[in-house]
Amino acid sequence: MDFDWLKRLMPRGLYGRAALILILPIVTIQLVVSVVFLQRHFEGVTRQMTGTMLREVVYLEALANAAPDLIMAKRAVAAVAEPLSLTVVLPAPQATGDARVFYDLSGRVVIATLREGLDTITAIRLATLSDVELTLTTRHGPMQISFDRRRVSASNPHQLIVLMLGTSLLMTLIAFIFLRNQLRPIRRMALAAEEFGKGRVVPYKPSGALEVRSAGAAFLDMRGRIDRQIEQRTMMLSGISHDLRTPLTRLRLGLSMLPEDEDVAALERDVAEMSKLVDAFLEFARDDAADGEPESLAPCAFVAQIVEDSQRGGLPVTLGVCQDEGTATFRPDALRRALENLIGNAVRYGNRAVVSVGLGPRALKITVEDDGPGIPPGQREEALRPFSRLDPARNQNKGQGVGLGLSIAADIARSHGGTIRLGESEALGGLKVELVVAR
Ligand SMILES: Nc1ncnc2c1ncn2[C@@H]1O[C@H](COP(=O)(O)OP(=O)(O)OP(=O)(O)O)[C@@H](O)[C@H]1O
Ligand SMILES: [Mg+2]
Missing domain, CATH: 3.30.565.10 (Histidine kinase-like ATPase, C-terminal domain)
Known part of the structure; x- marks a missing residue:
């Protein structure tokens, strides 16, 4: 497999990479938790609550169907509706079809569970989000039962999401600040090394995590050793050249005292050559x-x-x-x-x-x-x-x-x-x- 494209997409700086390493797991955990926990868990809770509610509806239906006539049915139903906190209308206008708001995800589960459990239901209306209103057929005509929406689905799942997002944003921010503080010593060391490579000595003191500190100390040692070496070489070269000058001067003086002839001229040329060499040497050693x-x-x-x-x-x-x-x-x-x-x-x-x-x-x-x-x-x-x-x-x-x-x-x-x-x-x-x- 060729992962070059991935490498190209990766941030190049240590800061970007560390941030990625930090953020990637957080985002992944967020996604997994949202999908698995929110969807599965809340769906399960909704189904359970709707099942419980369904038993009350079935009970009401049975009461209505057991009554000999409409008056008796109304009375029997009204007697239980009050303590069960249900609103019952009997007889109710005929209604069919289901309705819910499109983003009401748990509403989908509510409707499915109700429909599965009771097939005399003709209509389920969740349009208001705060109420459930269902119509079912009894012996004495359509009966409408309504109750609070909170009785069938766990309320406010988005609170959890908001909390989760908020917390992870806060944690990321804190992590960023920590990270920056950890990276600063590395950046400072890189800068000092870079400058030293260009022949400039900037003040630098090792700091930060143990490893960075020891790398920094090693860098300082190295810098010191290089400086000392250059200094030593310079001192040695300039020392030699300098000390050679005095005897050379003496030689030249001595030669100029001698009577002029060919041999002396040759010697003078040699001495001049040597002086030039010594001068060049000093220049080099500067x-x-x-x-x-x-x-x-x-x-x-x-x-x-x-x-x-x-x-x-x-x-x-x-x-x-x-x-x-x-x-x-x-x-x-x-x-x-x-x-x-x-x-x-x-x-x-x-x-x-x-x-x-x-x-x-x-x-x-x-x-x-x-x-x-x-x-x-x-x-x-x-x-x-x-x-x-x-x-x-x-x-x-x-x-x-x-x-x-x-x-x-x-x-x-x-x-x-x-x-x-x-x-x-x-x-x-x-x-x-x-x-x-x-x-
Ligand atoms: N511009 C050039 N053209 C041709 N050859 C060159 C040139 N510059 C340097 N060289 C060759 O490279 C050699 C080394 O050069 P370098 O400048 O180090 O020493 P140098 O010129 O001989 O002596 P110095 O510069 O110390 O007086 C020279 O001897 C010469 O042969
Ligand atoms: Mg030259």
């Missing part, structure tokens, strides 16, 4: 948190500013499509660093770069394209790794990098709950880098 708090900004204006700054720095960069509706939340300094690295790559390996901005419902996408050689699909993963420089033949005369630019950008994207995708630019033919971050 703590993300030091980039400040996330801000809600208009992404297009933000990117346009970076492009403009690069242009002033003499780089051949232009701004492409820039979707400028709505805002996104990110750490501007970090994103600027990532973008500058991507632009730097594009103009180093290509001759010009185009930056464009797209804003989706959940994500912000910044695309940097160039007209360089691009990166073949098989090498894209490697290019994103720290310290990986691809095939130096492709980078001729472009100056050697350290191999950290792309991994810095990827790191920043990840810390914003996003990622970096490498592809081929359709417009320019070179590399296309998509920097995607959660809004």
Whole structure:
């Protein structure tokens, strides 16, 4: 059996599902009780009461038939009618046929029971709901007997329904309130986890039911451990790089004291290379948190500013499509660093770069394209790794990098709950880098 359609109909949220689990049994019980109890039970009671009434009617009929003439019959019947609370008319006008109001369900049972028990009955009128009026044939002509309707059917079954509906509505309401209170801690935890995934730390304290609380505590532990790990890595990397700077400076100083010759020049180049590496290292190790708090900004204006700054720095960069509706939340300094690295790559390996901005419902996408050689699909993963420089033949005369630019950008994207995708630019033919971050 395929239950996909059922799954599609089910509410998706925990709240909706729990409410369904709660309401479904209540509605089912209501239906079962109404159908079985109300119909069966009230029908049975009505039949019983009508049966009792029927015996009195039969008794009256027998009295009337036993009398020798109409006068005697009238007298005999009147003598019992009073204590039995019946109204008797003898002789009565001839009447045939039954009548009841269409929604009078128990009336149907009353008529059926009376007709079954006594076949001299010619008419049963339940038209007024408060009286039963039946006509039967005796030896002395038609006799009409009327009595209170309450004597044949249990009164007010709808009171029970109203009570039942009212109670279950009240209980559902109470259950909803309880449920909401139980679900709130789960929702708060989901929110904290979601935000942490986007690199934002929101205050969160475990609360609610035992299981939710322990999941919340586990989440907090995890968050703390991840934060500590990042901090440790940063401290280690920046510590090493920083401590390397002093001996490097000393080396450079020492070299500059030596008389100029080829060997010394080579050594100086090496030292310069090492300094560059150390600088790049420090840049890489920079703590993300030091980039400040996330801000809600208009992404297009933000990117346009970076492009403009690069242009002033003499780089051949232009701004492409820039979707400028709505805002996104990110750490501007970090994103600027990532973008500058991507632009730097594009103009180093290509001759010009185009930056464009797209804003989706959940994500912000910044695309940097160039007209360089691009990166073949098989090498894209490697290019994103720290310290990986691809095939130096492709980078001729472009100056050697350290191999950290792309991994810095990827790191920043990840810390914003996003990622970096490498592809081929359709417009320019070179590399296309998509920097995607959660809004
Ligand atoms: N726009 C691009 N076009 C072609 N190849 C690229 C492009 N961007 C990066 N690459 C390749 O990916 C490699 C890794 O790039 P990455 O930015 O990480 O390091 P890098 O540019 O060599 O050094 P750094 O950015 O640290 O100065 C580069 O060495 C280059 O071969
Ligand atoms: Mg680079």
